[in-house]
Amino acid sequence: MSPASSIDVLLCDDSEAFRRLTALQLADDGRFRLVGEAAGAEQCLTESARAEPDIVLLDHGVVAPGDWERFVATLRQAAPGARVLLFSGLPPDRLQERARLAGLDGFAHKDRPHREVFDLMSELAGQPA
Numbered sequence: 001m002s003p004a005s006s007i008d009v010l011l012c013d014d015s016e017a018f019r020r021l022t023a024l025q026l027a028d029d030g031r032f033r034l035v036g037e038a039a040g041a042e043q044c045l046t047e048s049a050r051a052e053p054d055i056v057l058l059d060h061g062v063v064a065p066g067d068w069e070r071f072v073a074t075l076r077q078a079a080p081g082a083r084v085l086l087f088s089g090l091p092p093d094r095l096q097e098r099a100r101l102a103g104l105d106g107f108a109h110k111d112r113p114h115r116e117v118f119d120l121m122s123e124l125a126g127q128p129a
Contacts (some may be wrong), residue, residue: 006032007054008032008033008051008054009035009053009057010047010051010053010055010079011023011037012038012039012044012047012057012058013087015061018059018110025118031122035051035052036048036050039062041062044056045071046078048078049078053082054082054125055082055085055121055124056075056084057085057121058104059088072084072102072103083124083125085107086106087117088110089110089111090109106120106124
């Protein structure tokens with residue numbers, strides 16, 4: 001991705017309302033282009049392979065309990081160039097632990113301002129915030 005290009009984002013969240021809100025906020029931020037959405041794990045994997053995103057914004061509720069290791073390995077194969085940011089309402093200590101154990105690239109709690117989360121996404125994609 002060149003510095004002048006947008007950051008392609010795949011939004012994977014089980015809440016349609018949250019996906020809609022986040023999609024609108026991404027559209028208002030000139031750094032990002034929403035390349036797909038998914039409500040479940042299998043759809044997230046399919047969309048990751050199709051869209052080849054720079055960032056996968058992943059909610060904890062998309063992946064079934066006990067399936068994280070398989071899911072992340074498959075996601076990394078489906079979109080090897082993507083950075084994966086866990087974006088969830090889990091308690092912060094559980095969120096950090098889940099991201100660390102799963103080998104994700106970062107995490108952010110859903111109560112953080114979207115601007116902060118988007119800056120983190122930009123950094124993960126290798127562009128200045």
